[in-house]
Amino acid sequence: xAVVSQHPSWxxxxxxxxxxxxxxxxxxxxxxxxxxxxxxxxxxxxMATSNEGSKATYEQGVEKDKFLINHASLTLSTLxxxxxxxEDSSFYICSARDExxxxxxxxxxxxGTRLTVL
Amino acid sequence: xxxxxxxxxxxxxxxxxxxxxCTYQTSGFNGLFWYQQHAGEAPTFLSYNVLDGLEEKGRxxxxxxxxxxxxxxxxKELQMKDSASYLCAVYDSNYQLIWGAGTKLIIKP
Numbered sequence: 001x002a003v004v005s006q007h008p009s010w011x012x013x014x015x016x017x018x019x020x021x022x023x024x025x026x027x028x029x030x031x032x033x034x035x036x037x038x039x040x041x042x043x044x045x046x047m048a049t050s051n052e053g054s055k056a057t058y059e060q061g062v063e064k065d066k067f068l069i070n071h072a073s074l075t076l077s078t079l080x081x082x083x084x085x086x087e088d089s090s091f092y093i094c095s096a097r098d099e100x101x102x103x104x105x106x107x108x109x110x111x112g113t114r115l116t117v118l
Numbered sequence: 119x120x121x122x123x124x125x126x127x128x129x130x131x132x133x134x135x136x137x138x139x140c141t142y143q144t145s146g147f148n149g150l151f152w153y154q155q156h157a158g159e160a161p162t163f164l165s166y167n168v169l170d171g172l173e174e175k176g177r178x179x180x181x182x183x184x185x186x187x188x189x190x191x192x193x194k195e196l197q198m199k200d201s202a203s204y205l206c207a208v209y210d211s212n213y214q215l216i217w218g219a220g221t222k223l224i225i226k227p
Contacts, residue, residue: 034215043205043219044161093160106151107215109160 002028002098006110013084014118020080021113023094029074030096034107035067038091050077084117091115120144122218124206129224130196138191138204138221146211152180152191153205155220161205164191193223201225 003026013019023033033050048069049057056069068080077096081088091114095107122142130136142150149168153161167173167182167189179192191204206218 043217045217046215091158106163106166109153109162112158112160114158 002026002096002108004094004096004108004110006094006113008113009111010114010116012116012118015085016083018080018082019084019115020078021092021094021115023077023079023096023110025075025096025098025108028096028098028100030077031074031099033071033077033094033096035069035077035079036093036095038093038112044093047079052077081115084115086117089115089117120210120216122206122208122216124204124218124221126219127222127224129226130193132196132198132225132227134196135192135194136196136223138193138206138223140189140191140206140218142187142189142206142208142216142218144208144210144216147184148209148211148213150180150182150189150209151205151207151215152178152189153207155203155205157202164204196225198225198227 005024007022011019031052035047036044037047038044046059047062050069050071052071052074058064066082071077091112093112094110124140151166152164154164155161165180167180170182172181177194182189203220203222205220208216
């Protein structure tokens with residue numbers, strides 16, 4: 001199956017700093033990538049849909065100025081958490097669809113990034 | 119609103135069979151997924167159903183009834199490594215994936 005990577009796998013930062021998380025599709029091109037957040041013992045919550053070459057579509061309640069998304073190429077999307085605060089500590093997961101394959105409707109998930117803001 | 123319901127937690131014995139149910143109410147339907155998620159890891163794909171009926175894949179099977187808005191994931195010959203959360207998710211009419219809260223499955227020896 002298609003492989004999606006994320007970097008870093010975990011990060012600890014001070015309150016007020018910014019953190020960038022990368023999501024890459026390794027063996028396929030993805031015009032659309034998705035960013036999720038998951039708090040402990042809760043399900044995945046879609047934050048935004050990242051579209052290559054255009055602006056991301058944010059879900060209701062997600063601050064686009066705080067969670068900056070850049071999808072500059074068909075294999076890379078980045079999520080930057082700006083001025084991070086302890087309440088932003090969470091597990092951030094990206095996913096992508098291999099729209100050129102027969103299983104285009106399946107979302108392939110990256111391994112996730114655990115962010116801890118002190 | 120859109121809603122997906124699944125039990126919060128289930129317990130089963132190693133070697134046994136367990137069925138995890140999922141009911142959904144969404145604006146449109148374009149398929150239902152089951153994912154497995156181990157603690158601290160990202161979800162991994164288990165199955166996709168878009169037509170009514172049973173799909174079997176090894177020890178795991180998934181069933182769908184679109185008229186009832188219902189699906190189940192059946193796990194046979196349970197192994198300790200099957201202890202995980204199982205997430206039900208539905209594509210709505212806009213192909214947005216709506217997620218259930220997940221069912222934590224605990225396997226006991």
